[in-house]
């Protein structure tokens with residue numbers, strides 16, 4: 499049989515065609531465009547790769563696609579790999595800023611341009627095409643897919659389907675969507691995500707706005723709110739809510755090593771964002787991104803901010819606050835602690851509402867599948883050309899999989915994104931070379947996956 503590289507190279511034209519066909523089918527969850535057609539197309543793609551499809555639609559929302567591939571005669575029936583993907587994409591607007599049609603899947607200078615190409619159609623196609631390649635020798639294990647259609651609108655129905663169909667989705671490991679090559683062309687994969695506690699704080703001091711001459715006697719909602727906010731965090735970025743850091747899991751030495759071995763490019767980030775001040779935690783930026791919980795004021799609104807002068811006491815002030823949480827912190831618990839803190843500081847009148855809560859998740863970085871992820875990356879990308887981080891600095895629904903499918907389930911995001919792939923923006927693209935590498939990665943990874951127990955013993 500041919501070497502992996504040759505089999506991947508032979509398959510590539512067909513894989514690109516499959517990707518173009520998929521990219522030409524819009525499936526926009528926020529606008530309700532093309533959902534049934536997209537589901538039909540994925541059904542065909544799964545069947546073409548030798549699998550079976552079940553469309554789960556009994557719990558409302560956009561259907562969740564379940565696909566399953568049986569192991570070949572020599573494969574391990576007791577080893578199951580689960581892939582997570584989503585078939586919905588962001589809206590393509592503003593259309594006038596696209597250089598090529600967003601659903602044309604045109605290829606120019608080695609890049610395929612389409613809404614959803616990177617987020618996350620190329621990943622699904624690479625996985626299905628890798629399975630097709632491996633069908634020639636028989637699959638080495640059982641493979642399942644969960645492909646949801648509401649990721650781009652916050653996965654509102656996903657917990658319902660995961661809860662009801664938990665036994666259907668049982669697996670020994672889960673491969674998540676999307677990973678990205680950074681500006682130094684180093685592939686960054688992750689095995690977790692931070693959690694989120696998103697709050698709205700409101701201060702109301704009167705029924706109407708008041709002439710500011712009455713400031714000696716009438717309280718001001720903008721002052722109330724900003725004074726309350728100022729009690730939450732110090733100017734040197736320490737969150738001073740009592741108990742905020744209590745549950746924070748302190749990173750092990752091996753996790754700290756990952757941070758040390760993958761320094762964050764502070765100069766590049768400073769210039770990219772045009773930071774006006776010194777970067778926070780500049781000496782240990784990677785560790786801060788990976789391991790530190792945060793508190794950010796995302797927006798603040800009150801009173802008059804138009805042109806010229808208007809003297810007024812605003813009756814109302816509102817702020818949005820987000821906390822990114824690290825393992826063992828609980829968003830509801832953090833919301834309660836912030837409430838208690840405000841009460842204690844004399845701000846019981848500030849109304850606090852929890853708008854969004856998401857738990858943090860981090861895979862056990864000593865799980866044998868992590869070793870396979872790294873070894874495969876070394877073979878495909880080369881030593882030093884990849885990094886597997888314990889978590890994103892951002893948030894995602896990985897914790898739902900842990901909650902319903904088992905806290906011990908390792909989850910790793912692997913994919914073919916690149917630093918300028920412009921996901922969610924006009925001119926989204928993937929590079930054909932990255933797609934080919936991702937295809938090669940998946941062939942090797944799936945082959946190696948059932949051997950993870952031998953790895954653990956060796």
Ligand SMILES: [Zn+2]
Pocket residue numbers: 588617650921922
């Ligand atoms: Zn997205």
